[in-house]
Amino acid sequence: MQQAKDAFAKYLLDKGIRNSRQRHAILNIFLKTEKHLTALELYNLVKKEHPGIGYATVYRSLKLLCEAGLCRELKFEDGTARYEHLYGHKHHDHLICTSCGKFVEIIDQEIEGLQEKIFKAHGFHPQRHRMELYGVCKKCKK
Amino acid sequence: MQQAKDAFAKYLLDKGIRNSRQRHAILNIFLKTEKHLTALELYNLVKKEHPGIGYATVYRSLKLLCEAGLCRELKFEDGTARYEHLYGHKHHDHLICTSCGKFVEIIDQEIEGLQEKIFKAHGFHPQRHRMELYGVCKKCKK
DNA sequence: TTATAATTGATATTGATTTTCATTTTCAAA
DNA sequence: TTTGAAAATGAAAATCAATATCAATTATAA
Numbered sequence: 001m002q003q004a005k006d007a008f009a010k011y012l013l014d015k016g017i018r019n020s021r022q023r024h025a026i027l028n029i030f031l032k033t034e035k036h037l038t039a040l041e042l043y044n045l046v047k048k049e050h051p052g053i054g055y056a057t058v059y060r061s062l063k064l065l066c067e068a069g070l071c072r073e074l075k076f077e078d079g080t081a082r083y084e085h086l087y088g089h090k091h092h093d094h095l096i097c098t099s100c101g102k103f104v105e106i107i108d109q110e111i112e113g114l115q116e117k118i119f120k121a122h123g124f125h126p127q128r129h130r131m132e133l134y135g136v137c138k139k140c141k142k
Numbered sequence: 143m144q145q146a147k148d149a150f151a152k153y154l155l156d157k158g159i160r161n162s163r164q165r166h167a168i169l170n171i172f173l174k175t176e177k178h179l180t181a182l183e184l185y186n187l188v189k190k191e192h193p194g195i196g197y198a199t200v201y202r203s204l205k206l207l208c209e210a211g212l213c214r215e216l217k218f219e220d221g222t223a224r225y226e227h228l229y230g231h232k233h234h235d236h237l238i239c240t241s242c243g244k245f246v247e248i249i250d251q252e253i254e255g256l257q258e259k260i261f262k263a264h265g266f267h268p269q270r271h272r273m274e275l276y277g278v279c280k281k282c283k284k
Numbered sequence: 285t286t287a288t289a290a291t292t293g294a295t296a297t298t299g300a301t302t303t304t305c306a307t308t309t310t311c312a313a314a
Numbered sequence: 315t316t317t318g319a320a321a322a323t324g325a326a327a328a329t330c331a332a333t334a335t336c337a338a339t340t341a342t343a344a
Contacts, residue, residue, distance in 0.1 A: 018310070020322060039301080054324040059301070075221055077272070079332090081300085095264055104264055114253050115275055122237055122246055123280035130219070131273040133257055138265035160290060160341070181331085196293040201332070221301095223331085 001031050004070055004087040011068035025050050026061040027070075036074065036082040036103055076132075093131035099140035106133070143173050146212055146229040153210035167192050168203040169212075178216065178224040178245050218274070235273040241282035248275070 008027055012019045029045050030037075037045075043058040062083055065071040071083045074094075093111075095104040111131070119126040150169055154161045171187050172179075179187075185200040204225055207213040213225045216236075235253075237246040253273070261268040 016321095018321065020309080022323070052324080056302080056325080057323060060322090075217060075219060077217060079217060079221070079223075079300085081221075095260060095266060097266070098269060106260055108256060108260060111253055111256050114250060114256070115273075118237060118248055118250060118275060119277050123283075124237060124239070124275070124277035125283055126275070126277045127240060129273065129275045131257075131271065133260060133266070133268070133271045135261050135266035135268045141265075141267055158290095162291060162340085164292070194293080198294080198333085199292060202291090221331090 004031055007087060008065070008068050008070055012064075017064070022050070022053050022057050023061050023064065025053065026058055027065065030062075030065065030071065030083070031085070034085065036084045038080055038082055042083070074130075077134075093133070095133045095135070097137035097140055098134050099136050102137050106131075146173055149229060150207070150210050150212055154206075159206070164192070164195050164199050165203050165206065167195065168200055169207065172204075172207065172213065172225070173227070176227065178226045180222055180224050184225070216272075219276075235275070237275045237277070239279035239282055240276050241278050244279050248273075 005027065009019055011017075012023075026042070026046055029049065030042060033042070033045060035041075039055075039059055039062055042062070043055050046053050046058055062071065062073070065083070066073055070085070070087045072086050074082050074084060076082065076096075089105070090107060092105040092107045095106050096102070115129055116126060147169065151161055153159075154165075168184070168188055171191065172184060175184070175187060177183075181197075181201055181204055184204070185197050188195050188200055204213065204215070207225070208215055212227070212229045214228050216224050216226055218224060218238075231247070232249060234247040234249045237248050238244070257271055258268060
């Protein structure tokens with residue numbers, strides 16, 4: 001967690017952006033909440049500890065965190081944007097329970113390889129991809 | 143194309159929903175435009191031939207087309223919803239050029255099989271998935 | 285024909301996100 | 315320290331796509 005904070009501090013320093021009290025607080029709460037939060041959910045958590053911090057600041061900080069490579073914005077089928085931790089997480093895809101909302105991070109080298117093959121076969125220069133698997137988890141099936 | 147129209151007519155009949163002039167017109171224009179359109183883009187096309195038809199009706203018709211299994215709503219990374227033809231198209235994923243926006247429909251049984259394996263390995267009952275590959279196409283690379 | 289119900293299109297509303305802007309804070313130079 | 319410029323903040327307003335509302339229109343079947 002300290003590494004992530006340092007990485008953010010370094011990013012801000014490099015860009016000449018200030019590591020303000022608010023940004024620091026928002027990063028802290030983001031880091032200690034290992035969930036795929038929406039901006040609103042994060043705002044509500046932040047508000048508990050720091051009632052003065054506004055919605056807009058949370059939004060702006062989330063953008064900054066993404067730029068700094070600490071988090072990634074995911075848009076889901078229902079249109080909501082959720083933010084996930086990137087620092088210390090390898091590239092991964094998601095397996096999602098449509099009943100309880102559970103997220104499982106998936107890494108499958110075989111699939112990654114096949115994706116590369118598809119890019120090549122169509123003459124594309126690969127940039128990124130997203131894969132989401134939707135189903136019903138063990139608990140919810142019962 | 144006639145098959146698709148018949149399928150839509152049948153769906154409406156079964157549901158006791160009327161096949162109105164507007165719905166018919168919107169379906170026609172949707173069918174003859176083999177692109178991944180946004181609702182607004184479709185509306186603009188519709189307006190050319192049928193200036194009286196309103197935005198809301200286009201939206202409602204798109205929902206109906208999706209329910210009827212003729213089209214599918216896709217939410218992309220930029221948040222825009224686009225609608226693609228389903229009738230006569232097998233399940234497929236997408237390879238997308240981030241420069242010119244070109245869409246290629248991808249079918250890869252090997253990946254599909256691996257996805258099934260992932261569902262099983264985590265005890266999930268599979269429902270659906272999405273996979274999008276983003277890169278730069280041959281033309282745009284030059 | 286007539287009563288009923290569905291559909292339409294204009295408009296208003298929603299909800300998430302982004303922008304604006306006056307105020308506050310920070311930082312660096314004097 | 316002060317002070318002045320620049321950046322950041324928070325509240326409110328603006329935006330934008332999507333959805334809901336509702337009076338008017340249209341279609342259907344008795």
